[in-house]
Amino acid sequence: MGNSNPLRESRLGFRGLLFSTGGVLLVSSLLFLPGCTGFYSGEPETLSAPSSSDVVAADLGSQAAPRQEPGTQSSAPSTVLPVYWLGRAGDPEDSVLLYREFTPAAGPNSSGDPIADAVRHMTAEKPLDEDFFSPWSPASRVSSSISTRNVITVDISSDAFEEQLSPGMAENAVQQLVFTATAAAANAGLITGGEVSSVLVLVDGEAGYRAFGDIELSGELQRDNSLVAPVWIINPQDGEVRDPSTVVVSGSGRSDSSTLSWRIDSAPDAEVANGEPADGETTGGDPVKEGATGLESPAGTTGTYSFTVALPPGRYEISVFRLESDDAGEQHERFTDTKIIEIK
Numbered sequence: 001m002g003n004s005n006p007l008r009e010s011r012l013g014f015r016g017l018l019f020s021t022g023g024v025l026l027v028s029s030l031l032f033l034p035g036c037t038g039f040y041s042g043e044p045e046t047l048s049a050p051s052s053s054d055v056v057a058a059d060l061g062s063q064a065a066p067r068q069e070p071g072t073q074s075s076a077p078s079t080v081l082p083v084y085w086l087g088r089a090g091d092p093e094d095s096v097l098l099y100r101e102f103t104p105a106a107g108p109n110s111s112g113d114p115i116a117d118a119v120r121h122m123t124a125e126k127p128l129d130e131d132f133f134s135p136w137s138p139a140s141r142v143s144s145s146i147s148t149r150n151v152i153t154v155d156i157s158s159d160a161f162e163e164q165l166s167p168g169m170a171e172n173a174v175q176q177l178v179f180t181a182t183a184a185a186a187n188a189g190l191i192t193g194g195e196v197s198s199v200l201v202l203v204d205g206e207a208g209y210r211a212f213g214d215i216e217l218s219g220e221l222q223r224d225n226s227l228v229a230p231v232w233i234i235n236p237q238d239g240e241v242r243d244p245s246t247v248v249v250s251g252s253g254r255s256d257s258s259t260l261s262w263r264i265d266s267a268p269d270a271e272v273a274n275g276e277p278a279d280g281e282t283t284g285g286d287p288v289k290e291g292a293t294g295l296e297s298p299a300g301t302t303g304t305y306s307f308t309v310a311l312p313p314g315r316y317e318i319s320v321f322r323l324e325s326d327d328a329g330e331q332h333e334r335f336t337d338t339k340i341i342e343i344k
Contacts, residue, residue, distance in 0.1 A: 085132035
């Protein structure tokens with residue numbers, strides 16, 4: 001690295017500024033002081049689209065994250081962190097694609113650095129949705145900085161790479177980190193909405209590490225939007241308990257018909273031991289309601305959807321999917337995303 005490397009300059013103009021666990025109190029006081037202006041702009045990061053022009057815009061509309069109008073500034077850090085996970089799309093190809101959840105930003109292990117906290121959560125915690133997974137091992141140390149060119153430097157400890165992965169899964173895992181870091185930066189307002197950012201990954205302070213025994217981490221990495229699942233349920237999140245009987249289901253998706261299909265089935269009343277229900281429990285799986293919802297985008301592009309359904313008290317599995325016909329004219333569900341909720 002030369003002396004003029006912009007990675008050594010922070011977004012705030014302080015040379016060598018690094019959000020680390022040890023120095024986070026000073027940084028937090030600079031960034032998150034109530035009433036400050038000039039540090040944040042743009043909107044929270046939302047679901048990424050397949051085209052580079054939609055990298056930030058597609059996550060807009062999430063009800064889980066606090067929202068800002070374009071061009072406004074935030075005087076406080078976001079209350080949630082976006083974290084990306086891997087999930088199998090359920091197609092014949094059994095593709096592994098990227099999905100996103102929100103997790104509370106405050107917690108006993110919070111450092112005040114939203115990027116590092118999101119990446120640390122990605123390596124050490126479990127997703128809310130049991131359909132998702134992560135091949136990372138818990139990282140004992142994560143820190144981050146942002147250059148004036150919107151290059152996010154993530155310095156992560158080598159213990160996060162303990163698993164030996166196949167080339168394809170290793171690439172998915174690295175993209176999981178790239179999406180999480182860029183999403184956390186955008187959600188916190190550290191990157192202006194619409195701006196393209198990249199990620200430089202250092203391992204124990206050094207570049208060029210061979211991640212998971214396969215991928216050399218050298219140079220700036222950008223999002224590979226082809227790895228984003230074409231159908232997301234953004235709200236509700238898996239495991240939510242709702243008091244109201246009317247549920248608004250919203251998310252993002254891509255379809256050649258500009259429509260997605262949905263279905264709501266009853267879910268088990270409780271966990272079933274050894275595959276058999278206990279007394280008074282139900283196995284679920286009974287269809288309750290189904291329908292279709294339009295996407296607010298042209299055919300073949302990513303857009304948002306929303307529909308409302310009234311449900312009596314109980315546990316339900318919400319499924320949203322693309323309904324596609326094969327060569328024989330038979331219709332099949334593809335790219336299904338599911339969430340289980342409870343109505344009290």
